[in-house]
Amino acid sequence: MNSFPKRASIARRRLRIALPVLLIACAAFGKPPIPTTNIEAAKQAIANAERVDGATLAGVDLGEARAKLASAQQAIAEKEMVAGAQYADEARASAELSAAKAGAVKAQAVNADIKRATNTLVEEMQRKTGDRK
Amino acid sequence: MNNTNSPMRSVIAIAVAATLFAGCASVPKKPAGSEQVRAKLTALQGEPSLANGAPVAMKDAELAVVQAEISQKDLVLAAHRVYIADRKVDTARALAETHFAESERAALNEQSEKARLESRTHEANIAKSDAMVARADAEQQKAVAANARSDADAALAAASNSQQQAAELQRQLELLQAKPTDRGLVLTLGDTLFATGKSELKSGATVNLDRITAFMTEYPKRTAAIEGFTDSMGSDEMNQSLSQRRADAVKNYLVGQGVGSTRLSASGRGENAPVADNASAEGRQQNRRVEVVINQPAVDSTN
Numbered sequence: 442m443n444s445f446p447k448r449a450s451i452a453r454r455r456l457r458i459a460l461p462v463l464l465i466a467c468a469a470f471g472k473p474p475i476p477t478t479n480i481e482a483a484k485q486a487i488a489n490a491e492r493v494d495g496a497t498l499a500g501v502d503l504g505e506a507r508a509k510l511a512s513a514q515q516a517i518a519e520k521e522m523v524a525g526a527q528y529a530d531e532a533r534a535s536a537e538l539s540a541a542k543a544g545a546v547k548a549q550a551v552n553a554d555i556k557r558a559t560n561t562l563v564e565e566m567q568r569k570t571g572d573r574k
Numbered sequence: 575m576n577n578t579n580s581p582m583r584s585v586i587a588i589a590v591a592a593t594l595f596a597g598c599a600s601v602p603k604k605p606a607g608s609e610q611v612r613a614k615l616t617a618l619q620g621e622p623s624l625a626n627g628a629p630v631a632m633k634d635a636e637l638a639v640v641q642a643e644i645s646q647k648d649l650v651l652a653a654h655r656v657y658i659a660d661r662k663v664d665t666a667r668a669l670a671e672t673h674f675a676e677s678e679r680a681a682l683n684e685q686s687e688k689a690r691l692e693s694r695t696h697e698a699n700i701a702k703s704d705a706m707v708a709r710a711d712a713e714q715q716k717a718v719a720a721n722a723r724s725d726a727d728a729a730l731a732a733a734s735n736s737q738q739q740a741a742e743l744q745r746q747l748e749l750l751q752a753k754p755t756d757r758g759l760v761l762t763l764g765d766t767l768f769a770t771g772k773s774e775l776k777s778g779a780t781v782n783l784d785r786i787t788a789f790m791t792e793y794p795k796r797t798a799a800i801e802g803f804t805d806s807m808g809s810d811e812m813n814q815s816l817s818q819r820r821a822d823a824v825k826n827y828l829v830g831q832g833v834g835s836t837r838l839s840a841s842g843r844g845e846n847a848p849v850a851d852n853a854s855a856e857g858r859q860q861n862r863r864v865e866v867v868i869n870q871p872a873v874d875s876t877n
Contacts, residue, residue: 527654534661541631541668548675555682562689566696 475517476526483510483529486536490543499542506535605652608642611659615639618667627670635662739792750785757799758869761786762849763824765862773819775827783824786866787831797837799867800824805858806845818842824864 487506490496495503513528615635619625625632638659646652752759767779775783790796802817802824821840829835850857 524650527650531654531657531661534658534665538661538665538668541665541672545668545671545675548672548679552675552678552682555679555686559682559686559689562686562693566689566693569696569700 473522473526476513476522476529479526479529479533480510480513480517483513483532483536486533486540490536490540493540493543494547495536495539495543497543498546499539502535502539502542506532506539508532509535603645604643605646605649605656607653607656608639608659611639611642611656611663614660614663618663618670623674624667624670627673628666631662631666631669635659635666638662743789743792747789750782750789752868755867758867761866761868763864763866765859767824767864768820771816773816773823775823780827783827784831787828787833789868790828790833790837794834794837797839797869798828799869800828800838800840801865801867802840802842803847803849803861803863803865804845805861806848806852807858810844814842814844816842817844820864824866 483506487503487510490499490503490506509528509532513525513532516522516525516528618635619632638655639662642652642655642659644655646655747759750761752761754760761782763782767775767783769776786798790798800821802819802821804813804817806813808816818841821842825835825838825840828838845852845861848857848861849863850860852858852861
């Protein structure tokens, strides 16, 4: 029965030590700085996606990137710097995806055009041959 | 009290220890969604056409997935990492697809070029064969036209020929002084054909007979009756016989010239059908004659 109060007192003593250490740590590091780099990178990625027709070719992803950027700015305004950085990174990743998808759509469209033109030629030729025969 | 409690306490202690141990021993749980992201990445890496298409983005995605898989008490951070990893895997796929499409393009362009070339060759061939067909058609038409022209020419020639022939016939008949009568065209050959009392044709007297020959040859459907006549000098029997022989002589001459004998008949009429008075020398000369009666053919009036 004696050991319980003894243990509790040990725990309390530890807490007494840990708390000031935590507080000091917090005070020492302070709030994380505004994630300017992340925001800038996100904005640049969005601008790039817009430049390569992400708005029309991969609009969902670009829309999400814009929403994430807005969330990042909101978080930063609320001094939630970690969340702000995360949102900014997510915005950038979404914008980069939008640009990449737009590029793929374009490349595939070019190929499809070539294929269609080739098929048209071949069909035309066969039709002419058919007429002959 | 301690003794009674001790088993109970040890059970609790074991339970607590077991729980703690289990907590420590169990593999840290992966963040929600990280497994799906890993599966997406694995699928992408498993596609031969895409696996090596975007190596940088692929590496990036792989690192992000590894990050997302790290057990994380901070659920927001865990979700954030999963989100980033998911985007990066998708981005790597899109870039690889782009690369694949671009690598396919050279072959597609080659196919297109080949098709275009074939099409042109084909068109050229068609044009050539069209031209050949057209040329053949033109030549055929030319031939047809030439045929038609020559037919027309022939018809024209035939027409003018028959016209000429008709004119010639007319001319010859006029020359022979043929008289159209009920019996047909009657040609009177004067007594100059024969010497007096003879039935041999004089050598110079065949001009008129040759005209008849030509006429009969030209108009093969016609037949002719050759009739001999005399004046009243001499006996009837002698005149009858002489007229018959003279008619025969004319017929024989014509047959000798190629006129079918079946188309010719010869008869002697003696002195019984004078055309003039036997009292005068002139009248008797007119009565000594051979008449050739050319019959009109039954069907074709022109021949």
